[in-house]
Amino acid sequence: MIRFIDVYKEYDNGTKALKGVNMRIDDGEFVFLVGPSGSGKSTIMKLITGEISPTEGKLMVNGYSLNNISPKQIPLMRRTLGIVFQDFRLIEKKTVHENLSFAMRAIGASNRDMRKRIGYVLRLVGLEEKAHQYPGQLSGGEQQRVAIARALVNNPNMIIADEPTGNLDPSRSLEIMMLLERINELGTTILVVTHEMNLVNKFAKRVVTIQEGRIISDETGGYYHGEKI
Amino acid sequence: MARRFDFGYYCKEGVHSIFMHGFMSFAAVCMIVACLLIMGSFSLVAVNLDNMLGDLEAENEFLAYVDESYSEEEARALQSKIEVIPNVAEVLFVTRAEALDDFRLGREDNELLSSLPDDVLRDRYRIHVDDIELLKETSDAVKTVTGVADVNAAYDIAQGFVMVRNIATGIALVLIGILVFVSLFIIANTIKLAFFYRREEIAIMKMCGATNSFIRWPFIVQGMILGLFGALLAFLMQWGVYSLVVKAVIQSNGLSLVTIIPFSVLIPKLLLIFCCAGLLIGVVGSVLAIRKFLQV
Numbered sequence: 001m002i003r004f005i006d007v008y009k010e011y012d013n014g015t016k017a018l019k020g021v022n023m024r025i026d027d028g029e030f031v032f033l034v035g036p037s038g039s040g041k042s043t044i045m046k047l048i049t050g051e052i053s054p055t056e057g058k059l060m061v062n063g064y065s066l067n068n069i070s071p072k073q074i075p076l077m078r079r080t081l082g083i084v085f086q087d088f089r090l091i092e093k094k095t096v097h098e099n100l101s102f103a104m105r106a107i108g109a110s111n112r113d114m115r116k117r118i119g120y121v122l123r124l125v126g127l128e129e130k131a132h133q134y135p136g137q138l139s140g141g142e143q144q145r146v147a148i149a150r151a152l153v154n155n156p157n158m159i160i161a162d163e164p165t166g167n168l169d170p171s172r173s174l175e176i177m178m179l180l181e182r183i184n185e186l187g188t189t190i191l192v193v194t195h196e197m198n199l200v201n202k203f204a205k206r207v208v209t210i211q212e213g214r215i216i217s218d219e220t221g222g223y224y225h226g227e228k229i
Numbered sequence: 230m231a232r233r234f235d236f237g238y239y240c241k242e243g244v245h246s247i248f249m250h251g252f253m254s255f256a257a258v259c260m261i262v263a264c265l266l267i268m269g270s271f272s273l274v275a276v277n278l279d280n281m282l283g284d285l286e287a288e289n290e291f292l293a294y295v296d297e298s299y300s301e302e303e304a305r306a307l308q309s310k311i312e313v314i315p316n317v318a319e320v321l322f323v324t325r326a327e328a329l330d331d332f333r334l335g336r337e338d339n340e341l342l343s344s345l346p347d348d349v350l351r352d353r354y355r356i357h358v359d360d361i362e363l364l365k366e367t368s369d370a371v372k373t374v375t376g377v378a379d380v381n382a383a384y385d386i387a388q389g390f391v392m393v394r395n396i397a398t399g400i401a402l403v404l405i406g407i408l409v410f411v412s413l414f415i416i417a418n419t420i421k422l423a424f425f426y427r428r429e430e431i432a433i434m435k436m437c438g439a440t441n442s443f444i445r446w447p448f449i450v451q452g453m454i455l456g457l458f459g460a461l462l463a464f465l466m467q468w469g470v471y472s473l474v475v476k477a478v479i480q481s482n483g484l485s486l487v488t489i490i491p492f493s494v495l496i497p498k499l500l501l502i503f504c505c506a507g508l509l510i511g512v513v514g515s516v517l518a519i520r521k522f523l524q525v
Contacts, residue, residue, distance in 0.1 A: 049436070072440075079438030091430055102430070105238060106439035154437060 001027050002048060002158070002191070007057035009043050009213075017043040019213040020057070025191060027157065030184040032200045033193045035210035041193045044210070045162055048191075049083060050074045062157050079107055082151025082188075086163035088143045090135040096122070096146050097131040103150045117153055124186075125149045125179060141172030148179060158189040165196060173199055235443075243450030246423040253419040254455060260415045261459025261510055262466065264408035265503050269467040271401030272502075273495070278394035280490055282361055289361055291382035293371045295352040301325075304352040307376045311354055314374075316367040319357040325350050351378065362391050409510060416455060416514025420448050424519055431522075441523045449515045456511025460503040467499070468492055 002025040009018040017040050025031050035041050046052045048061055050069065059066040062080035064073060090099050100118045109117070122128045125145040135143050144164060151159050161180060165173035177192075177199060184190045194200060200207060204221040247254045293311065295304040301324060311320050323331070328350040333342050358367050368382040424431070431444055471492050478489055 075435075075438045075440045077438075078436065081438075083436050089429065089433060089436075091433065103433070103437045105235065106434040106437040106443060108235065108443070150437075 242447035265463035420518035452511035452515030460507025
């Protein structure tokens with residue numbers, strides 16, 4: 001569960017990125033966070049992952065208060081999140097399986113746990129056959145599915161996807177969204193940050209629209225009007 | 230069940246990183262070797278001089294001659310006054326006759342000596358000191374005792390040893406300071422390079438919830454391995470250098486009085502010191518290198 005209560009964020013250079021954001025994402029939801037470039041989407045992402053802290057207001061992520069979280073608790077909070085990036089961020093010199101085991105090892109998982117969990121996650125994303133291939137041998141859509149598998153492998157409460165389809169063609173983008181929808185159906189909360197109007201409008205999900213650091217609409221089964229807002 | 234300390238993984242990553250940045254690793258090991266070799270050489274000089282000083286201290290005595298006008302009883306009465314002087318360890322009274330007997334010892338063939346009267350020499354005290362560095366002060370204090378006519382102390386030799394030992398220790402400390410600094414700098418740069426090379430992986434690890442210690446350990450292990458390897462290499466080189474010096478001293482007539490501690494006696498302590506110093510340089514260098522990168 002994520003709660004933003006009157007959150008402001010002003011950077012050191014004086015840029016006011018967020019101006020009183022109020023937002024609540026409950027467990028099991030599928031939410032699109034949309035808005036034009038510079039609207040504050042990335043700031044929200046960074047706040048949720050604990051890279052930056054709010055200037056004002058209260059922020060809770062999966063039971064952790066990020067206003068007064070200690071540096072030692074940040075890794076524990078991050079384990080409740082799975083993060084997917086536009087550029088996949090896979091380790092090129094590691095195979096698909098190794099990329100996943102790398103993520104699990106980072107939180108101290110045992111070899112036994114890794115064997116069990118990686119097989120399951122690869123089946124879920126449909127890449128069981130590609131376990132021993134390197135990212136460079138995969139298509140863009142497959143690489144993003146590996147990134148999703150990596151986000152999922154530590155069994156997080158929530159997956160945050162930052163422009164997950166930004167580097168993909170429309171059909172691959174749709175596949176990725178459908179995969180995220182399926183993961184959501186299995187119980188994981190999904191937050192997708194995007195500005196792809198067509199893709200958002202294909203799914204009748206909750207759409208939170210942010211503009212100039214303020215949330216200007218929050219509708220379930222909503223419709224995104226893109227840059228025209 | 231999550232493992233708390235994945236030692237195998239840390240070692241694997243540390244070793245991998247060493248070979249990944251071979252040249253920097255080589256430079257780091259060379260610096261550690263140079264540092265420890267110089268530290269070891271000067272320390273061994275200091276240890277040997279200390280040992281010689283110890284021998285000198287053990288044997289060391291100076292003589293205090295009693296006024297000729299004092300009878301033996303009066304001369305013996307001075308013992309209690311000498312014993313209370315600081316740094317005096319032991320006081321032994323030697324009568325005139327005993328002193329002459331000692332003097333004659335080994336000179337039995339000298340007819341001139343046999344004809345000398347028994348009271349030709351003065352009553353005297355053989356005085357042992359605790360600290361040879363205070364020999365002059367002690368002998369001066371003894372000289373002030375009423376009834377003591379003169380003292381005979383070879384403090385020039387003692388002072389010479391002390392001075393050489395102090396200079397060796399001083400030079401060693403300065404050089405060690407400089408070389409430790411350079412070693413730390415090179416180790417830190419080697420680790421920074423490794424960190425920079427793995428920055429993408431580290432970003433992913435952090436994103437997945439890896440703790441700072443999990444990220445830090447492979448780099449610390451890398452520093453430890455470099456430090457330990459450098460220490461062992463330096464130890465072997467030190468052994469070789471020391472053996473050559475010992476050989477040269479034994480063969481030299483001029484240095485026949487110099488006693489050198491055999492290397493075999495020094496091995497356990499020296500190996501321990503080298504390994505600890507190498508490990509410390511490696512660990513401190515690594516920690517310094519990655520400290521600021523782990524703040525986010």
